[in-house]
Amino acid sequence: MRVLAYCHDGVGLGHLRRTLNICQRLSADFARSTYLVATGSPYISLFSHIPGVDYLKLPALRKVAADTYIPKYLDLEEGQLQRCREALLFETVRHFDPDVLLVDKAPVGVCGELTATLKWLRRHKPQARIVFGMRDIEDEPTATVQQWSHLGVPDMLESCFDEVWVYGMRDVFDVAVEYKLSARIREKLRFMGYVARSSCAHNGCAGVTARQVLVTVGGGTDGADVLGTYLAEAASRVAQVGGRSVVVSGPDLPPDAAEILSRQAAGLSAVEWIDFAPCLCCLIRRSALAVCMGGYNTLCEIVTARRPALVIPRTRPRMEQAIRAKLWEQRGLVRVIDPAELNAHRLAEEVLAGLGRPTTADAKLLDLGGLDRVSERLAALMNGGGRRAAAVPVH
Secondary structure, three states: OEEEEEEOOOOOOHHHHHHHHHHHHHHHHOOOOEEEEEEOOOOHHHOOOOOOEEEEEOOOEEEEEOOEEEEOOOOOOHHHHHHHHHHHHHHHHHHHOOOEEEEEOOOOOHHHOOHHHHHHHHHHOOOOEEEEEEEOOOOOHHHHHHHHHHHOHHHHHHHOOOEEEEEOOOOOOOHHHHOOOOHHHHHHEEEOOOOOOOOOOOOOOOOOOOOEEEEEOOOOOOOHHHHHHHHHHHHHHHHHOOOEEEEEOOOOOOHHHHHHHHHHHHOOOOEEEEOOOOOHHHHHHHOOEEEEOOOHHHHHHHHHOOOOEEEOOOOOOOOHHHHHHHHHHHOOOOEEOOHHHOOHHHHHHHHHHHHOOOOOOOHHHOOOOHHHHHHHHHHHHHOOOOOOOOOOOOO
16 A cells, blocks of 8 residues: 655644654554655654655745745745646656545645646546545634635545545534535545544653643744743743753744744753754653643643643634634643733743643543544555545546
8 A cells, every 4th residue: 555645834843743643653554555745844854764654855835924835945936836846746646656645734735736636646546545634623714714715625625535534523623514514525524533642662751750841832933932931930930949841942943033042041940942852742741731832733742641731822824723722721621821911920820830730631531542543544445445536527
């Protein structure tokens, strides 16, 4: 079996982490299969090699506005880079000849770069299975419906995709209702539960370091405010009560902010500054409290480890993190601080209170079996299960 996983990569590390977690699980369960991850993320090489998994590095993009991307590094016009990426994806599908194409986050790709490939694959390789894997929440419903309609996503989901895997729970956020999905798309929906690694094989992963606070902002693209607010007061007050802070800035923290904040951290006692952590799982399990933004993978790993968390969610350009954090707070799984109400003293007080709080509410309040169901569903697809998409007309 050959699986090609397309990973949306405009901002941060979340989609790449989830895709790699899925590939790692599948490579363990289907050892004779091979997996190719197509991504523009410049950070793919920072992750440990997974047996049976390789990657196609697309030229990187930088998001500058909703649905607007420019080259991150190359001196090319926007249209040139888009055509380059589109051609790379098209030729890779033709020659790699995947049995399964798993598309993450963006059903038609960034700026529609997958559309031609999807139609060609559906027309010329009808036996291939095409799956859209989406996180539990994309954005607030009105914005998502408008964006998907503008990009032609509903039509493509109906005509080109065999299944839609939702990495979440219907009773937490029902995408069928919230995003006004058609009856044909609803037939393809499968709620898989949340995708979260239950453990890792690294030495020293188990055990909590008393009063250790982990501060993480995902890839770091827009994490400077959270990091700066924490270092302004909370870090010193944690040290005063005999604790320590581990601050993970993320590889995409803007260089100017990284220089200022890392120097500030170096001047504080009991603060460790880390640019990038290949396995956030280890740090979460060793910490008594996590201070974070509301990224999908981070929250899943925190709840899996049953650690209390203070969540300061991103609210721009999407409300996805804020919606998820509030829904999880209602279940007693995390505590949320509205970024509009964030200040150094408030955060310090919340951190000290959080260190005295017991482990979070029962993780069984969430279905964390997403990796199990992905593996089971892939086996079913390859054994002939599932509904095939309607053929795409030739234009």
